[in-house]
Amino acid sequence: MEPDGRLGLYRMMVLIRTYEETILREYHADKKPVFDIGAGLIPGEMHLSAGQEPVAAGVCAHLTADDAVTATHRPHHFAIAHGVDLDRMTAEIFGRVDGLGRGRGGHMHLFDPATHFSCSGIIAEGYPPAVGQALAFQRRGTDRVAVAVTGEGAANQGAFHEALNLASLWKLPVVFVVEDNDWGISVPRSASTCVTSNALRAAGYGIPGQRVEDNSVEAVHAVAGEAIARARAGEGPSLIEVHTLRLWGHFEGDAQGYRSDLEGVPGRDPLPTYEKELRAAGVLDDAAVSSIAEQARDRVEAAIAFAKRSPEPDPATALDFVFAQA
Amino acid sequence: MTLTDASASSSAPAQRKLSTAKAMVEAIAQEMERDEDVFVLGEDVGAYGGIFSSTTGLLEKFGPRRVLDTPISETAFIGAAIGAAVEGLRPIVELMFVDFFGVCMDQIYNHMAKIHFESGGNVKVPMVLTAAVGGGYSDGAQHSQCLWGTFAHLPGMKVVAPSNPADAKGLMTAAIRDDNPVVYLFHKGVMGLPWMAKNRRSIGPVPDGDHVVPIGKANIVRPGSDVTVVTLSLSVHHSLDVAEELAQQGIDCEVVDLRSVVPLDTDTILESVGRTGRLLVVDEDYLSFGLSGEIIARVAERDPGLLRAPAARVAVPDVPIPYARPLEYAVLPTPDRIRRAVLDLVNA
Numbered sequence: 001m002e003p004d005g006r007l008g009l010y011r012m013m014v015l016i017r018t019y020e021e022t023i024l025r026e027y028h029a030d031k032k033p034v035f036d037i038g039a040g041l042i043p044g045e046m047h048l049s050a051g052q053e054p055v056a057a058g059v060c061a062h063l064t065a066d067d068a069v070t071a072t073h074r075p076h077h078f079a080i081a082h083g084v085d086l087d088r089m090t091a092e093i094f095g096r097v098d099g100l101g102r103g104r105g106g107h108m109h110l111f112d113p114a115t116h117f118s119c120s121g122i123i124a125e126g127y128p129p130a131v132g133q134a135l136a137f138q139r140r141g142t143d144r145v146a147v148a149v150t151g152e153g154a155a156n157q158g159a160f161h162e163a164l165n166l167a168s169l170w171k172l173p174v175v176f177v178v179e180d181n182d183w184g185i186s187v188p189r190s191a192s193t194c195v196t197s198n199a200l201r202a203a204g205y206g207i208p209g210q211r212v213e214d215n216s217v218e219a220v221h222a223v224a225g226e227a228i229a230r231a232r233a234g235e236g237p238s239l240i241e242v243h244t245l246r247l248w249g250h251f252e253g254d255a256q257g258y259r260s261d262l263e264g265v266p267g268r269d270p271l272p273t274y275e276k277e278l279r280a281a282g283v284l285d286d287a288a289v290s291s292i293a294e295q296a297r298d299r300v301e302a303a304i305a306f307a308k309r310s311p312e313p314d315p316a317t318a319l320d321f322v323f324a325q326a
Numbered sequence: 327m328t329l330t331d332a333s334a335s336s337s338a339p340a341q342r343k344l345s346t347a348k349a350m351v352e353a354i355a356q357e358m359e360r361d362e363d364v365f366v367l368g369e370d371v372g373a374y375g376g377i378f379s380s381t382t383g384l385l386e387k388f389g390p391r392r393v394l395d396t397p398i399s400e401t402a403f404i405g406a407a408i409g410a411a412v413e414g415l416r417p418i419v420e421l422m423f424v425d426f427f428g429v430c431m432d433q434i435y436n437h438m439a440k441i442h443f444e445s446g447g448n449v450k451v452p453m454v455l456t457a458a459v460g461g462g463y464s465d466g467a468q469h470s471q472c473l474w475g476t477f478a479h480l481p482g483m484k485v486v487a488p489s490n491p492a493d494a495k496g497l498m499t500a501a502i503r504d505d506n507p508v509v510y511l512f513h514k515g516v517m518g519l520p521w522m523a524k525n526r527r528s529i530g531p532v533p534d535g536d537h538v539v540p541i542g543k544a545n546i547v548r549p550g551s552d553v554t555v556v557t558l559s560l561s562v563h564h565s566l567d568v569a570e571e572l573a574q575q576g577i578d579c580e581v582v583d584l585r586s587v588v589p590l591d592t593d594t595i596l597e598s599v600g601r602t603g604r605l606l607v608v609d610e611d612y613l614s615f616g617l618s619g620e621i622i623a624r625v626a627e628r629d630p631g632l633l634r635a636p637a638a639r640v641a642v643p644d645v646p647i648p649y650a651r652p653l654e655y656a657v658l659p660t661p662d663r664i665r666r667a668v669l670d671l672v673n674a
């Protein structure tokens with residue numbers, strides 16, 4: 001891969017990680033001394049994607065704002081990589097009027113028509129709408145694609161299978177992405193299916209499937225490139241599964257008492273791994289690393305400041321937006 | 327065996343205290359010990375102990391043959407519970423958040439709820455479907471609903487919603503022993519969870535040993551003479567708080583905890599309204615076409631003359647539950663909204 005492309009992937013992963021670390025800080029800052037999920041500047045559940053940056057960075061590098069992404073309850077990495085406005089996304093997570101959903105949606109329900117981005121807290125339920133977006137793109141004679149993301153746990157939902165079948169039947173420009181982080185909350189992959197790879201399941205619907213085993217952003221980038229090119233060329237859907245890593249808990253506050261693999265987890269963090277690789281290749285040096293980190297920090301802190309400046313919504317508007325106005 | 331009914335529970339002697347979650351688990355464990363056919367299945371019910379602590383410790387006690395972690399396949403595992411129940415087992419199956427019912431509703435309302443009827447009474451489906459309900463902590467529109475009205479609207483399943491630890495145990499025991507499918511909805515805000523704001527009534531006395539609260543019997547948790555507040559689940563606590571506060575102003579609220587939506591204890595409601603002449607229904611479910619309308623209709627059908635003032639209701643005004651705190655609290659049945667509604671009623 002060209003140095004510029006590699007640097008771009010690295011920069012994106014750093015931005016995502018910086019964002020997640022900052023949200024983590026803001027989320028917990030005012031929930032002490034006793035963790036109260038409803039308290040603080042960011043209330044409610046919080047699912048962070050640290051460790052899964054390679055998937056979003058690798059896939060979205062091939063997309064433009066005309067392409068669609070439907071993400072999951074763990075949506076930030078894909079939202080950022082797909083170019084969702086960071087300020088307005090952050091304001092939404094803080095429940096403010098300048099948020100993407102004017103404070104109605106929250107962190108699991110981010111909707112951005114400018115980049116055709118959406119997500120859902122209901123497992124696998126982003127797959128069928130992605131099929132519909134792809135249908136719209138196909139009908140209009142465009143080469144736009146829809147990317148649908150789930151976790152490996154979600155691949156056991158009916159909606160997952162029905163969506164694969166329909167997309168295959170209609171030869172739609174969809175790329176199905178499965179993030180296999182080994183865990184569906186506390187249930188290990190080994191206890192949720194006997195199928196070793198969702199690439200095999202794809203075959204059951206006549207769809208090409210590829211599994212990336214090592215959470216390498218460049219490997220994801222390569223495989224996603226093929227799948228997206230196929231979709232753009234009108235050759236139909238594909239499925240990519242990436243064996244990735246849930247670096248932190250399922251949600252914030254998860255003590256992970258069930259987790260048997262925690263000891264080895266830090267060593268599998270894809271970010272230092274990639275950094276080392278790029279340094280060895282002469283693409284990155286100390287100066288570049290710190291300037292990229294600093295840019296990311298500045299960008300993220302600006303988004304947090306934007307969110308905090310934005311007012312909370314007026315309770316008198318609580319009933320707005322149930323129906324579209326004529 | 328203690329059989330709690332409306333009159334007995336309020337005069338129970340001082341006992342050990344449990345959280346609602348622990349009381350619920352105690353009932354399940356006791357029934358599992360008593361009956362080999364009782365077992366538990368659902369997402370994260372094993373090592374995790376249930377996302378809302380509804381199955382904590384059961385795996386250690388009963389092992390993986392009786393406590394089954396499932397894949398995220400609600401249609402399959404709720405359907406499987408139905409099949410097991412049809413064969414005489416007594417499954418307790420957890421749908422983690424009631425909001426997820428959409429992915430598995432066919433199994434629930436066309437199968438679980440109808441098999442007994444369609445078989446002319448020949449096939450029984452003795453199972454308990456548990457789910458967490460309710461908002462108040464900014465979990466957004468897909469994780470904060472109550473939806474008991476939806477289940478209650480569809481015939482063939484009993485629907486219960488405990489408000490306190492003793493009822494959580496007693497209703498669970500009754501649900502497991504019931505030969506019908508029982509939907510058991512627990513509000514996250516009454517469970518006494520370590521990671522939610524503490525509700526002082528989420529920990530309370532729970533009878534030892536066998537404890538059954540009959541399904542279909544409401545509980546007058548606070549007698550009063552001016553206004554009948556009919557409610558359930560977390561809203562019982564808000565209503566009691568308001569009642570205590572208004573008592574200082576000389577307004578005497580009677581608070582009726584329904585405990586069960588199906589069957590609905592119409593008699594207790596009518597008797598209470600007959601005494602007070604005023605009715606307020608507080609419901610954390612959506613306003614239209616639901617529990618609040620049903621209760622008022624039943625009173626109006628029987629005897630509209632019981633009401634000295636038009637009936638009133640506080641519910642979620644037909645809007646998905648918003649994420650931002652000020653918006654969410656504008657639509658939930660907060661103590662503030664309940665107080666205003668009671669004052670409007672007595673001043674009408």
Ligand SMILES: Cc1ncc(C[n+]2csc(CCOP(=O)(O)OP(=O)(O)O)c2C)c(N)n1
Binds near residue numbers: 150151184369398400
């Ligand atoms: C239909 C449905 N069932 C259950 C849940 C609760 N839930 C939220 S995330 C999750 C685990 C998802 O695992 P996976 O798909 O592997 O994604 P990950 O969290 O690992 O990213 C579960 C069970 C849900 N949101 N929707």
